[in-house]
Amino acid sequence: MSLELAGVERAYGDATALRGVDLTVRDGEFFTLVGPSGCGKTTTLRCIAGLETPDAGAVRFDGTDVSGVPPEERDVGVVFQHYALFPMMTVRENVAYGLRFDPPAEKSVEDRVTELLALVDLEGMGGRDPDALSGGQRQRVALARALAPAPDVLLLDEPLSALDARLRDELRLELTRVQRELGVTTVYVTHDQSEALAVSDRLAVLNDGRVEQVGEPEAVYETPETRFVAAFLGENNCLDGRAVGGETKGSTVRVGDASFAVTGDHRGAVTCCVRPESMDVNATHNRFEARVADVEFLGDGYRVHFDWNGRSIVARLDDAPTGRVTLGFDPDEAVVLER
Amino acid sequence: MVPTDRTALSRRLDGARTHAAGVADAIGARGAFLATCCVLLVVFYYPVGTVLVAAFTRGGDPSLAPLWATLTDPFYFGALAGALADPASVPGAIAEWAEAGFPAVRTGLFGFTAFLALLGTAGAVAVGLPGAYVLARYEFPGRETVRSLTVVPFVLPAIMVAVGFTTMFGTNGALNDVLSLVGLSVDVAFGLPIVVAALTFYNAPLVTRFVVAATETVDVRAVETARTLGAPRWRAVVDVVVPQVLPSFLAGVLIVFVFDFMAFPIVLALGGLRLATVEVWIYSLASDLRIPEAASLAVLEAAITLALTYVYLRVERRGGRDTATASVPRVPLLGPPSAGRLLALAYACIALVLYVGPLASMVAESLTRGGSLSAANYAFLLAQQLGSGGARPTVAVSNSLLFAVGAVALAVPMGVSVAVVTGGEGRLRRLSGALLMAPLAVSGVVTGIGLLRGLVFGVDLFGYHLAVTGPVAIVAAHAVGGYPFVVRNVAPLLARVEDDLVAAARTLGAGPTRAFRDVTLPLVAPGVVAGAAFAFAISVGEFNATIVLARDGASYTMPIALERYLSNPSVGPYLGPAAAMGTVLLVVTAASFVVVERLGGRWER
Numbered sequence: 001m002s003l004e005l006a007g008v009e010r011a012y013g014d015a016t017a018l019r020g021v022d023l024t025v026r027d028g029e030f031f032t033l034v035g036p037s038g039c040g041k042t043t044t045l046r047c048i049a050g051l052e053t054p055d056a057g058a059v060r061f062d063g064t065d066v067s068g069v070p071p072e073e074r075d076v077g078v079v080f081q082h083y084a085l086f087p088m089m090t091v092r093e094n095v096a097y098g099l100r101f102d103p104p105a106e107k108s109v110e111d112r113v114t115e116l117l118a119l120v121d122l123e124g125m126g127g128r129d130p131d132a133l134s135g136g137q138r139q140r141v142a143l144a145r146a147l148a149p150a151p152d153v154l155l156l157d158e159p160l161s162a163l164d165a166r167l168r169d170e171l172r173l174e175l176t177r178v179q180r181e182l183g184v185t186t187v188y189v190t191h192d193q194s195e196a197l198a199v200s201d202r203l204a205v206l207n208d209g210r211v212e213q214v215g216e217p218e219a220v221y222e223t224p225e226t227r228f229v230a231a232f233l234g235e236n237n238c239l240d241g242r243a244v245g246g247e248t249k250g251s252t253v254r255v256g257d258a259s260f261a262v263t264g265d266h267r268g269a270v271t272c273c274v275r276p277e278s279m280d281v282n283a284t285h286n287r288f289e290a291r292v293a294d295v296e297f298l299g300d301g302y303r304v305h306f307d308w309n310g311r312s313i314v315a316r317l318d319d320a321p322t323g324r325v326t327l328g329f330d331p332d333e334a335v336v337l338e339r
Numbered sequence: 340m341v342p343t344d345r346t347a348l349s350r351r352l353d354g355a356r357t358h359a360a361g362v363a364d365a366i367g368a369r370g371a372f373l374a375t376c377c378v379l380l381v382v383f384y385y386p387v388g389t390v391l392v393a394a395f396t397r398g399g400d401p402s403l404a405p406l407w408a409t410l411t412d413p414f415y416f417g418a419l420a421g422a423l424a425d426p427a428s429v430p431g432a433i434a435e436w437a438e439a440g441f442p443a444v445r446t447g448l449f450g451f452t453a454f455l456a457l458l459g460t461a462g463a464v465a466v467g468l469p470g471a472y473v474l475a476r477y478e479f480p481g482r483e484t485v486r487s488l489t490v491v492p493f494v495l496p497a498i499m500v501a502v503g504f505t506t507m508f509g510t511n512g513a514l515n516d517v518l519s520l521v522g523l524s525v526d527v528a529f530g531l532p533i534v535v536a537a538l539t540f541y542n543a544p545l546v547t548r549f550v551v552a553a554t555e556t557v558d559v560r561a562v563e564t565a566r567t568l569g570a571p572r573w574r575a576v577v578d579v580v581v582p583q584v585l586p587s588f589l590a591g592v593l594i595v596f597v598f599d600f601m602a603f604p605i606v607l608a609l610g611g612l613r614l615a616t617v618e619v620w621i622y623s624l625a626s627d628l629r630i631p632e633a634a635s636l637a638v639l640e641a642a643i644t645l646a647l648t649y650v651y652l653r654v655e656r657r658g659g660r661d662t663a664t665a666s667v668p669r670v671p672l673l674g675p676p677s678a679g680r681l682l683a684l685a686y687a688c689i690a691l692v693l694y695v696g697p698l699a700s701m702v703a704e705s706l707t708r709g710g711s712l713s714a715a716n717y718a719f720l721l722a723q724q725l726g727s728g729g730a731r732p733t734v735a736v737s738n739s740l741l742f743a744v745g746a747v748a749l750a751v752p753m754g755v756s757v758a759v760v761t762g763g764e765g766r767l768r769r770l771s772g773a774l775l776m777a778p779l780a781v782s783g784v785v786t787g788i789g790l791l792r793g794l795v796f797g798v799d800l801f802g803y804h805l806a807v808t809g810p811v812a813i814v815a816a817h818a819v820g821g822y823p824f825v826v827r828n829v830a831p832l833l834a835r836v837e838d839d840l841v842a843a844a845r846t847l848g849a850g851p852t853r854a855f856r857d858v859t860l861p862l863v864a865p866g867v868v869a870g871a872a873f874a875f876a877i878s879v880g881e882f883n884a885t886i887v888l889a890r891d892g893a894s895y896t897m898p899i900a901l902e903r904y905l906s907n908p909s910v911g912p913y914l915g916p917a918a919a920m921g922t923v924l925l926v927v928t929a930a931s932f933v934v935v936e937r938l939g940g941r942w943e944r
Contacts, residue, residue, distance in 0.1 A: 051842050071845040072853075078846040084839035088861045097857075101848030149848065 001062050001075070001152035001185050002027045003048060008057035010043055017043040019209035020057065025187060026202075030179050032188045034196035035206035036232070041189045044206070045155050048187060050074045061152070072101070074153075077146030077184075081158040083138045085130040091117070091141050092126035098149040116144040119178060136167045143175070147182065154179070154186040160195065172199060193233050197221060205229045227337055230273040237279070237313050239272045243336065250331060256309055260286045261331045269339040274329050276303065279315035283328025290327055295320045371756035375822075378753060382815035386789025387781055394634035409635040417447030449639070452600060452616040455534065459599035460592060462539030467546025467591075470690060473683045474547065475554040479672035486551065487936055489544035492694065495928055496880030497541065498898040501608035501905060502921035503697030504537045506704040506914050513700040534610045538602060540693060542595040549591030553584040559668065586654055593651040597644050601782055604882040604898070608905045618784060618883075625788045625887060637785045698925065704918035716919035731892055732920065735900035739879050739927075742810065742896060746817035746878035747871050753818065754825020754870055755863075758833050761826075783883025786816055791887055809894045816884040821874030828870035828935075832863040865938040872938075876931035879924065897924050 003025040010018040018040045025031040033041040046052040047059055050071035058065050066074055077098075085094050095113045104112045117123055120140035130138055139159055146154060159175070160168045176199050179186050190196050196203050197217045205212040205220065205228070213220055213229045224230035231238055241255035243266035251266040252259050260272060290306035290313055302320045306313040306327065315327060397404045409415055411424035422429050436442070446454065474486055492500070507513050557580050565575035603618040610616075612623060617640045624633035672683060708715045720732045790812045807815075836859050844854035860867075882898040889899050897920050904917040 046842075049842075049846050051845065070850070071842070072848045072850050074846075076846055078843065080839040080843060082837065082839060084837060084843040086840060086843075086858060097844070097849075098847035145843075145847070155846075 003153065003185065003187070004058075004060040004063070005044070005047070006058045006060070008044070008047055008054045008059065010040075010047065010052060010054050016209055018047070018054070021206075021209070021211055023204055023211060023214065025185060028183045028185055030176065030186045030188065030199060030201045032190060032196045032200035032203040033206055034190055034193055034203055034233075035212075037191055038208075039206040040209040041191075041206050042157055045078075045157055045187060045189050048153070049076050049078050049155055051078075075149075075151050076153045076155055077149065077151035078155045079139070079142045079146045079157065079159045081161055083130070083142045083162075085138055085141055085145070087130055089130075090126065091122065091128050091130065091133070094130065094141055095126075095145045095148050098145065102149040104150075112148060113144075116148050119147070119181075120144045120174070135163050136171055139163065139171060140174075143178065147178075147184070152185065154184045156186065156188045158189055158191065161190070161192070168195075175199070197233065205232060207232070222335075224273065224335060224337070227271050227273070227339075230271075230335060230337065235276050235314055237274045237276065239274070239311065240339065241270060241272055243267055243270045251336070253334075253336065256311075258288050260329075260334065262334045262336050263331050264336060266336050266338070271337045271339055273335040273337065274333060276314045277316040278329045278333035279313065279317075279327050280329060281317065281321065281325060281327060283330060285328055285331055286334075287326050287328035289324055291324050292321055369760065371752055372760040375753040375756050378749070378815075379819065382790065382794070382812075383781075383786065383819050386793035387785055388789070389793045390630065390634050390785055390789040391638055392634075393631045394638040397631075405631045405635045406638060409632065409639060413445060413447060415448045415636070415639075417445035417450050419450075420447060448615065448617055448620055449643075452618075455531075455538075455606070455614070455616060456596050456599035456602075458531075458535045459538030459542065459602070460596045462535050463542040463546050463595045463599075464592060465543075466539055466690070466693065467543035468550065468588075469682075469686045470543065470547040471550035471554070473672075473686060474551045476670060476679075477672035477683060478669035489547050491929075491932055492541055492544050494876055494880070494932065495541075496882065496898050496924050497602070497604035498608055498882050498901045498905075499701075499880070499921045499924045499928075500537055500540060500697065501605050502901055502914070502917050503701040504533055504540070504609060505905060506918055507697040507700040508533050508536065509914070513696070513703065531610070531614060534606055534614060536693075537605045537609055538599050540697065541602075541605065542598055543693075545595055545598075546588070546591045549587045549594075550584055553587030554580065557583050590651055590654045593647055593654060597647045597651065600647075601640070601644055603782075603784060604902065608902050611906070618782060621782070621788075622784050622883075622887065625784065625791075630788070630792065633788065637782065637788075641781065641785075701918045701921050701925070704914050705922045708915055716915035719916045720919055720923070731895075732900060732916065734893065735895045735897050735920070736923065738810070738894060739896040739898075739924075742814050742817055743875045743878035745814040746821055747874045749814065749818035750822040750825050750874040751867060751871050753822040754874075755829055755867060757822070758826045758829040758863075761830070783816070783820065783881065784887060786819065787884035787887030790816055790884065795888065795890075809888055809890055813885055813888050813894060813896070816888060817878035817881050818874070820881055820884065821877040824873040824877060825867070825870030828873060829863050829866040832866040833859070836862050869935045869938040872931040872934035876928050879927050879931075 003023070005021050005023040008018055008021040009016075021040070021044055023044075033044055035041050043052060047054050050066070050069060050073075054067065058067055060066065061074070086097065089097065092113055095116050096109055099109045099112060103109060107115075113126065114123075117126055120143055122137065122140055122144065125133070125137065125141075130141065133141065139162075142159070156175070160171055163171065172195065188196075188199060200217050202214065202216050203220060204214045207228050213225045220229060221233050224233065224236075227238055230236045239253075239255045239260075241253045241260075243251045243253045243262075245251045245265060245267055250261055250263040253262055253266070253270060253272045254260075255272065262272060288308060290308035292304060293307045293312075294305040296303040296305075297320070302317050304315050304317050304321060306315065306325070308327075313327065394405050396402055411420045413420045416423070418432075421432065436444070470489075474482065505512060509515075561579045562575050565579050566572070570578060600616075601618050602616065603622065606614060606616050607619050607622070610619075612619065615623065617636055621633045621636050621640070624630075624636065670679075672680060674680065705716050706712060706714075720736060794807045794815075795809055795812050840858050840862075841854050844858045845851070849857055879896075880898060881896075882902070885896055886899055886902065889895050895903070901917055901920055901924075904914075904920075
């Protein structure tokens with residue numbers, strides 16, 4: 001099933017949560033909504049589920065407008081951030097709950113529940129109370145429960161945020177495995193940009209109730225279209241300057257006293273974005289001298305904070321430098337955004 | 340990094356909104372809520388309104404004359420009435436008064452009521468505060484039980500307490516039986532001391548509960564910090580513990596004063612008209628159908644108690660709300676004798692006499708006749724004969740149970756729908772919450788008078804004469820009195836039902852009604868049952884409205900029958916039947932208490 005949101009708006013009293021969201025999610029896709037808290041990603045998800053009613057705009061399932069269709073009549077499965085398992089029911093009863101309204105056609109409810117528990121590696125746990133489970137197990141039950149009625153759309157609202165880091169990585173892999181196995185159209189909400197980059201077929205960056213950019217993770221990471229996306233997805237050194245153009249194969253951007261060569265034809269006020277991993281002490285282009293302010297050891301390298309004439313610069317380096325260092329970057333590595 | 344507290348906040352805001360809408364949609368809760376509002380309008384606001392209107396009209400025109408007449412009547416306001424009637428005479432009167440050597444000033448009915456309430460409050464503090472100290476300071480087996488038992492006197496039917504005190508302290512009571520062994524006797528029946536003692540019995544546990552709850556919020560580390568900064572133990576207590584406990588203590592004192600000020604059955608049964616308070620006088624005036632005068636009194640009484648309640652709410656809000664991560668450790672009560680332990684034991688003996696004495700005397704009295712063990716008193720309850728005061732005991736017992744069942748059947752849906760609709764946020768919800776909870780603050784006597792005038796005597800509407808029968812009005816009054824307790828028990832559980840649980844059920848295919856039934860209802864069921872048990876106990880013990888509405892023996896309930904027995908001198912030395920009925924009331928109330936306690940319900944108003 002494909003999803004489409006067209007000009008969806010939602011306000012709470014004076015506070016506007018969504019200011020016209022346009023999105024298309026393809027059939028069978030793992031699609032992620034990522035953005036800072038309050039950006040409207042959860043509201044968007046709830047509009048898809050039917051738990052919120054948009055003030056304006058349309059939500060379409062396979063081209064059919066579902067506005068006004070209550071959640072129980074939409075074929076969606078939702079996994080909530082804090083599991084939302086029914087505490088008065090056992091694991092098995094939780095997973096079976098959705099089947100009360102939508103019994104499986106070819107097999108018994110029992111078999112379907114057993115199948116789902118096996119899918120999420122919880123065989124034999126059916127008789128337990130949710131209270132007796134660990135956080136990771138609860139989230140697996142929540143996933144099994146959402147999937148039991150074989151929904152057309154799976155909606156995941158920060159499903160991993162309540163778990164510790166190691167478990168989060170493990171469940172993330174499992175989640176993508178299950179999703180690929182079933183091929184169900186999935187919308188995943190997270191504030192964690194690294195999670196978004198890791199799991200998605202495509203992702204949308206939301207900010208302040210609007211979609212900033214949509215695309216495949218690599219594309220959005222490598223060619224951000226707005227300064228917000230550049231700074232939000234991964235780390236970035238965003239240097240404001242003026243592009244003066246003139247070179248044969250590119251332009252020149254003046255930042256303070258320095259001039260940097262970049263590709264493409266740019267004029268006027270721009271922001272020049274360079275990833276920390278693109279900063280290089282051995283670079284042959286765009287060299288400038290900066291003072292080491294702080295060094296963090298990350299295991300596989302160092303994150304070094306520089307002071308460059310009052311500007312902060314971050315670089316990922318293999319060795320920890322001291323004192324004054326000459327940095328540089330390749331013109332191809334810089335993303336130039338009009339301001 | 341993303342600030343997680345903002346995430347949580349916005350999520351909570353979102354949650355509150357969708358939850359309010361989501362749950363209110365359920366069960367057609369709005370329909371039930373509207374029905375509840377209609378019921379309240381018919382059986383509370385309209386009747387009470389008709390009474391209060393009488394205080395503000397004369398001959399059909401709006402007028403403050405009835406109120407003014409009451410305010411300037413020395414019978415009600417003593418010397419203050421004269422001052423109000425003629426402010427210019429005040430300086431002269433004061434000079435006269437000084438010349439006469441400051442004789443006792445006439446205080447009037449309000450003055451006496453305040454005096455009685457003051458005595459009752461003093462008694463409650465004298466008994467309740469040491470009790471709080473013992474419970475807060477010492478650890479002993481059964482401490483938790485004692486702590487939860489402190490709510491029991493509060494919900495015992497007041498008239499039953501009056502019976503207990505009569506069987507204990509009355510002329511032929513247990514105390515005199517014991518004293519007569521050494522040739523002594525005391526006569527405290529139907530006097531000020533026994534009324535004050537009964538009020539103390541009733542309200543001292545309230546002081547204890549308020550103070551103990553406050554001491555539990557004192558963090559031991561605050562005390563330890565004070566000690567490490569050089570304060571001796573007593574100083575640490577004065578500087579750290581007392582300021583944290585004081586607001587709760589003052590709140591407790593205020594609410595006890597309000598309860599004492601409005602006390603009705605105890606004063607009526609143990610004091611009679613000789614010790615009339617405002618509330619008793621309202622009842623007496625209403626019985627003589629002098630409604631405008633009764634209404635004026637009710638308005639003035641309500642003004643005083645509502646003002647005090649407002650102050651109470653302000654003071655209570657200042658009290659500590661945090662729970663201590665580590666509370667101050669308690670000292671074992673059992674151990675080598677020390678001054679503190681001996682005093683605690685002495686207090687335990689006094690409390691035992693005050694609390695167990697009346698109840699035990701009552702039960703003992705019910706089981707004896709002519710000095711020997713007998714079931715005759717209970718046989719009397721089952722007999723069809725006409726008891727004193729026109730009360731048939733069997734009818735009273737069955738009426739009480741029947742009315743209680745009816746009241747519960749009405750109060751539970753009312754309470755649940757109000758809890759659901761007022762569960763959200765917002766000014767409107769708070770306002771509607773306050774209006775719906777108003778029955779708690781209005782005297783039952785006034786509700787009773789209103790129901791009697793407005794519904795039992797009937798109203799003419801569109802050419803039809805509409806009237807309801809006494810028993811229906813009684814059930815309605817009991818339901819109105821009981822449903823706030825259903826709200827109080829259900830609302831906290833409802834608030835704890837995560838919004839996402841209902842949302843999860845909805846996305847899994849359950850409609851709003853089904854989601855409410857499958858998810859919300861099972862989670863709040865303990866509160867519903869506790870609230871029902873509570874409403875049952877309230878109904879069985881209700882006195883104020885019932886005594887106004889029960890016009891003849893056919894609609895008497897146990898508390899009314901008890902009052903008739905107590906006030907009828909022809910009952911003479913035989914308190915047995917009253918004691919037996921009191922014991923039945925005790926058993927019913929105790930059973931309700933067990934149900935509520937087991938379900939972790941809330942007794943406090």
